[in-house]
Amino acid sequence: MIVLIALALVGGAVATSQLTTHNQQLTTGETGSTGSLQKASIFSWWKKTPAAVTQNQESSTQILADIERQLTTASKSGGISPTSYKDIDTKLKTLESKGVNTKNARATLARLSVGGREAKATPPKSNSVAQTLADVEQEIKGMLQFKGINPSVYAEFDTKLKAFEAKGANTKNARAMLKKIPVGGQETSAQKKSENGPVVDKERIASEPVVWVYHHDQNKWVPSKTPPPCPALVFDSPVDLTKAYAILYPGQTRGNSIKDYKAHGGVMFKSDNTIDVRMPFDGYIYQGARFLQKGVLQYGFDAISECGIMQRFGHLYELSPKFQKLVELLPEPKEMDSRTTVLRPFVYVKKGELIATKIGVPENAGMDWGVMDLRRENEAAKDAAFREAHSFQRWYDNHGLCWLDYLSEKEQAIVKALPGGDGRMGKTSDYCGRPISASPVSANISEEARHVATGSNMEPPLLLKSIGVDLGYFDAVTGKAGDFVFTKGKLQFGVLFTEFGFTIPANQSATGADKRNPQPTFLLPLGTKVRSLVDGVVVAIPKLYSNDYSIHVAPSQDTNWRYETEHVINPLVKVGDTVKAGQVIAEVSPHDSANSSGYGLVEIGILRGGNPPEHICPFAYLDPSIKDDVQKKLSAFYKSWEEYRGDSSLHNEAAQTVVGCLSLDPIPG
Numbered sequence: 001m002i003v004l005i006a007l008a009l010v011g012g013a014v015a016t017s018q019l020t021t022h023n024q025q026l027t028t029g030e031t032g033s034t035g036s037l038q039k040a041s042i043f044s045w046w047k048k049t050p051a052a053v054t055q056n057q058e059s060s061t062q063i064l065a066d067i068e069r070q071l072t073t074a075s076k077s078g079g080i081s082p083t084s085y086k087d088i089d090t091k092l093k094t095l096e097s098k099g100v101n102t103k104n105a106r107a108t109l110a111r112l113s114v115g116g117r118e119a120k121a122t123p124p125k126s127n128s129v130a131q132t133l134a135d136v137e138q139e140i141k142g143m144l145q146f147k148g149i150n151p152s153v154y155a156e157f158d159t160k161l162k163a164f165e166a167k168g169a170n171t172k173n174a175r176a177m178l179k180k181i182p183v184g185g186q187e188t189s190a191q192k193k194s195e196n197g198p199v200v201d202k203e204r205i206a207s208e209p210v211v212w213v214y215h216h217d218q219n220k221w222v223p224s225k226t227p228p229p230c231p232a233l234v235f236d237s238p239v240d241l242t243k244a245y246a247i248l249y250p251g252q253t254r255g256n257s258i259k260d261y262k263a264h265g266g267v268m269f270k271s272d273n274t275i276d277v278r279m280p281f282d283g284y285i286y287q288g289a290r291f292l293q294k295g296v297l298q299y300g301f302d303a304i305s306e307c308g309i310m311q312r313f314g315h316l317y318e319l320s321p322k323f324q325k326l327v328e329l330l331p332e333p334k335e336m337d338s339r340t341t342v343l344r345p346f347v348y349v350k351k352g353e354l355i356a357t358k359i360g361v362p363e364n365a366g367m368d369w370g371v372m373d374l375r376r377e378n379e380a381a382k383d384a385a386f387r388e389a390h391s392f393q394r395w396y397d398n399h400g401l402c403w404l405d406y407l408s409e410k411e412q413a414i415v416k417a418l419p420g421g422d423g424r425m426g427k428t429s430d431y432c433g434r435p436i437s438a439s440p441v442s443a444n445i446s447e448e449a450r451h452v453a454t455g456s457n458m459e460p461p462l463l464l465k466s467i468g469v470d471l472g473y474f475d476a477v478t479g480k481a482g483d484f485v486f487t488k489g490k491l492q493f494g495v496l497f498t499e500f501g502f503t504i505p506a507n508q509s510a511t512g513a514d515k516r517n518p519q520p521t522f523l524l525p526l527g528t529k530v531r532s533l534v535d536g537v538v539v540a541i542p543k544l545y546s547n548d549y550s551i552h553v554a555p556s557q558d559t560n561w562r563y564e565t566e567h568v569i570n571p572l573v574k575v576g577d578t579v580k581a582g583q584v585i586a587e588v589s590p591h592d593s594a595n596s597s598g599y600g601l602v603e604i605g606i607l608r609g610g611n612p613p614e615h616i617c618p619f620a621y622l623d624p625s626i627k628d629d630v631q632k633k634l635s636a637f638y639k640s641w642e643e644y645r646g647d648s649s650l651h652n653e654a655a656q657t658v659v660g661c662l663s664l665d666p667i668p669g
């Protein structure tokens with residue numbers, strides 16, 4: 001039987017054991033702190049949030065549902081902290097200002113005890129050692145309520161207390177409290193000793209699964225007792241990979257510092273976040289975390305098999321009933337605080353059992369998944385330079401596996417055909433090696449573009465030979481400008497064309513805040529044909545939240561770049577097809593017809609996968625064969641439209657360095 005647990009003692013002290021967090025701006029690589037504990041953004045994805053008013057309403061409904069779920073959890077745990085009460089109250093007021101009915105949430109909030117687990121306010125800190133120590137004592141006191149603390153938390157407290165002791169401070173009370181707290185499912189070294197020597201709880205050790213402990217003095221993981229042999233390391237993916245959009249490879253630095261190194265990877269989806277997550281094999285869940293990301297609850301679990309295979313699941317959004325009961329044992333969720341807590345008694349989970357039904361956040365679907373072999377170090381760790389650079393978290397980095405290689409042959413073929421989700425690293429990984437192209441990079445592009453196609457350059461590999469639709473000069477007799485049909489009717493922003501970088505106001509944005517448009521948007525009569533932007537291969541056709549499609553064309557499967565025609569219906573191509581720029585591939589979607597009767601929309605984009613993925617302005621990358629013509633026609637289009645509508649302020653061409661681009665800066669999403 002394989003058992004899942006996760007623990008890392010640091011030679012009597014402890015190694016970091018922290019679930020992944022998501023940076024508030026959804027950009028990996030940044031680090032921050034919560035209290036005195038460091039947290040790092042480990043996995044990131046981002047796609048644009050729909051701007052339509054109907055989606056704004058859906059977003060408000062989802063936010064209310066999250067609040068009600070948080071309140072239900074708080075009611076079961078006995079109360080809520082003043083900080084969380086204030087945060088929820090503020091969110092409810094925002095929803096109420098939008099006309100959302102918050103009656104049920106208000107009733108639940110009114111019944112809650114406010115105070116709960118929140119520590120009493122401490123005096124403002126000064127340079128006094130005594131006052132600083134009092135703060136630490138308060139933190140340790142707060143940890144006494146839990147069944148155990150993360151090994152990294154214990155190590156942090158121990159380090160602090162040693163620093164105070166070096167200054168002559170009396171840490172007796174703090175040390176006494178710290179001794180009472182179980183650490184990572186085991187007693188601290190101080191707890192194991194008495195005047196008569198070591199005390200070993202043989203009954204507990206016999207009843208518990210094998211616990212793997214990292215000993216820094218030996219530079220290796222050591223099991224608490226003889227582990228069973230591991231079965232063949234071939235297992236199912238926890239998610240349906242046929243729905244995946246891209247793969248974040250394990251063993252990559254996803255930021256500007258080695259501190260941003262990720263021993264695990266992730267799976268990205270460009271659909272809604274309704275994705276089932278299932279247990280790859282039998283085992284026990286050991287520790288977990290719950291935290292808020294922009295007010296949305298996120299969950300994660302750390303695990304390790306008795307035979308020594310560790311797994312990490314992160315950014316789960318909606319859990320199965322069994323796992324929901326588990327997280328109710330965790331501390332009250334806080335914004336961006338993903339520190340883990342030991343979950344005891346250990347809960348057994350069978351292979352194939354449902355863990356979660358939704359991942360990421362509603363408009364951004366993705367999850368973390370990592371696999372580490374604690375029995376032995378990986379090939380990367382044999383390199384002296386790697387070992388030195390990764391000494392700060394060698395218990396993870398030296399043991400990470402390229403989990404893509406341990407899937408079934410069928411699933412390996414799927415994931416290795418998908419692009420790498422990190423725009424800079426692509427598929428290059430210390431664990432998985434440098435990629436061998438699943439399909440050759442197109443022979444008709446330059447050597448520079450060939451490097452771009454594998455993620456080694458920041459410029460897109462291909463220039464647009466089409467803008468996806470026919471743009472012509474306005475004909476007052478027909479009322480048309482190519483495919484565009486002028487109208488005096490109601491339009492969401494009063495225009496048929498919304499530029500890259502256009503600011504969508506907060507009251508019409510699904511995020512509730514001003515948002516820059518990452519994809520130029522065309523409003524066209526329903527039935528209008530949509531054309532490929534470039535010559536290339538169709539690499540993906542994901543179905544979107546709006547029940548329509550996005551067709552992605554690229555020079556090859558291995559590139560991190562995507563040329564998008566988004567929000568289309570009736571696609572005429574399939575994945576693997578070769579297409580030419582200007583070739584009809586679909587029709588505009590009726591997605592926006594509620595705002596513009598008789599009109600559909602299509603968005604065009606150049607997307608660079610990364611952390612987060614970024615869009616760049618397509619009109620800045622027009623092929624010379626169409627550049628002058630498109631720019632002249634677009635300038636004429638602005639003028640004709642403003643004259644037709646009698647409003648000269650509809651298009652601010654003076655602010656556009658390149659016609660069609662209100663900004664040349666990349667936009668996340």
